Amino acid sequence: MSHYPFAGPHRFARNQWYIGAWSAEVGPEPLGRTILGEDVVFYRTSSGDVAALSGICPHRWAPLAKGRVVEDAIQCPYHGAAFDRSGRCTLVPSQPRTPPTLRLRAYPVIERGPCIWIWPGDADLADALLLPDQDSLGLGAAGWRADYGGPVLVNARAQIILENLFDQSHINFVHPQTLGGPESRSDPHQDEVFDTRDRFCVVHRMAARATDDSVRALFPDAGDYVAAHLHVELLGVSLIDAVGSRTFSTDAAGGAPRALGCMNFVHGLTPQTPTTTHYFNAVTRNFALDIAELSTFLVEHNAKVMREDIALLEAIELSLDRVADARKEVTFAADAVAMQVRRRIERIAAADSRVVLI
Numbered sequence: 181m182s183h184y185p186f187a188g189p190h191r192f193a194r195n196q197w198y199i200g201a202w203s204a205e206v207g208p209e210p211l212g213r214t215i216l217g218e219d220v221v222f223y224r225t226s227s228g229d230v231a232a233l234s235g236i237c238p239h240r241w242a243p244l245a246k247g248r249v250v251e252d253a254i255q256c257p258y259h260g261a262a263f264d265r266s267g268r269c270t271l272v273p274s275q276p277r278t279p280p281t282l283r284l285r286a287y288p289v290i291e292r293g294p295c296i297w298i299w300p301g302d303a304d305l306a307d308a309l310l311l312p313d314q315d316s317l318g319l320g321a322a323g324w325r326a327d328y329g330g331p332v333l334v335n336a337r338a339q340i341i342l343e344n345l346f347d348q349s350h351i352n353f354v355h356p357q358t359l360g361g362p363e364s365r366s367d368p369h370q371d372e373v374f375d376t377r378d379r380f381c382v383v384h385r386m387a388a389r390a391t392d393d394s395v396r397a398l399f400p401d402a403g404d405y406v407a408a409h410l411h412v413e414l415l416g417v418s419l420i421d422a423v424g425s426r427t428f429s430t431d432a433a434g435g436a437p438r439a440l441g442c443m444n445f446v447h448g449l450t451p452q453t454p455t456t457t458h459y460f461n462a463v464t465r466n467f468a469l470d471i472a473e474l475s476t477f478l479v480e481h482n483a484k485v486m487r488e489d490i491a492l493l494e495a496i497e498l499s500l501d502r503v504a505d506a507r508k509e510v511t512f513a514a515d516a517v518a519m520q521v522r523r524r525i526e527r528i529a530a531a532d533s534r535v536v537l538i
């Protein structure tokens with residue numbers, strides 16, 4: 181049976197990095213989270229390292245997130261077996277010896293800035309060089325301010341959330357007050373697409389406009405005209421910037437651009453199950469860092485926009501398994517970019533499962 185929106189059966193792209201948690205969520209208390217269908221327990225050791233282990237005790241299947249961390253090991257709440265951060269059993273209180281086969285799976289994790297990345301696939305293939313370039317989006321990078329939200333659990337599959345972020349033609353209908361209106365951009369034909377191994381990026385260049393007071397408040401160095409480039413991009417399979425803006429000081433014709441600043445709306449999509457998704461988000465910028473009201477406004481605005489999308493996507497999810505068939509659906513011209521993203525994810529997932537089989 182095919183798993184919408186893919187034509188084939190369900191499979192996650194496992195050999196990839198996903199945001200498992202924000203750094204701030206993981207401390208010495210265990211945090212349980214289902215990721216790509218697997219129960220995981222996160223905790224932080226006394227040296228500050230993050231452990232990510234399979235979250236179910238292999239003795240009688242108790243959830244380890246209900247246990248506690250003792251001397252850097254997670255102790256099961258049922259009969260007290262303890263496991264260190266490599267997954268090795270270090271203690272069975274009712275007997276002197278620990279069974280060597282009683283182990284937890286240890287997931288590769290990398291903590292970088294505000295993100296704890298987890299690799300749910302083959303641990304031997306985990307490679308820090310494959311981490312999505314979070315610095316370019318200002319996540320934890322020097323000179324940027326980031327305001328974080330989530331994770332929110334969304335009752336919709338990750339792929340429809342991802343495609344929605346690349347779909348401009350829904351904006352006037354789903355976001356008429358928050359994003360829509362006469363100035364919303366509706367002509368996808370002006371967009372440039374950059375399709376590389378690490379990222380897929382769509383850039384829309386806005387025409388130069390006279391600098392007004394609201395622009396000058398944010399960019400005191402702006403000249404008489406400013407122009408913006410809007411970005412929607414996918415890094416890896418799970419990190420999206422939608423919509424990022426690069427603002428330039430320029431002349432009336434848009435010439436001699438000088439960079440003023442960047443702002444990004446960052447979305448991290450980590451499947452929980454085939455039909456539910458952990459949704460991490462952040463608003464980042466590298467200008468007007470001290471204007472707290474701007475952060476408050478951006479975070480509230482972003483949350484409002486996300487709620488509008490989530491409400492619709494969750495309503496769509498309710499009937500997808502009964503009605504949707506990617507092989508029969510009709511695609512509008514405006515869906516072209518989202519379809520490119522779908523094909524890209526499909527290719528990655530296919531290549532990924534071949535790797536696992538070798």
Ligand code: FES
Pocket residue numbers: 237238239240241242256257258259260261
């Ligand atoms: S279920 Fe964990 S020790 Fe028994």
Ligand SMILES: [Fe+2]
Pocket residue numbers: 344350351354355485489
């Ligand atoms: Fe939307």
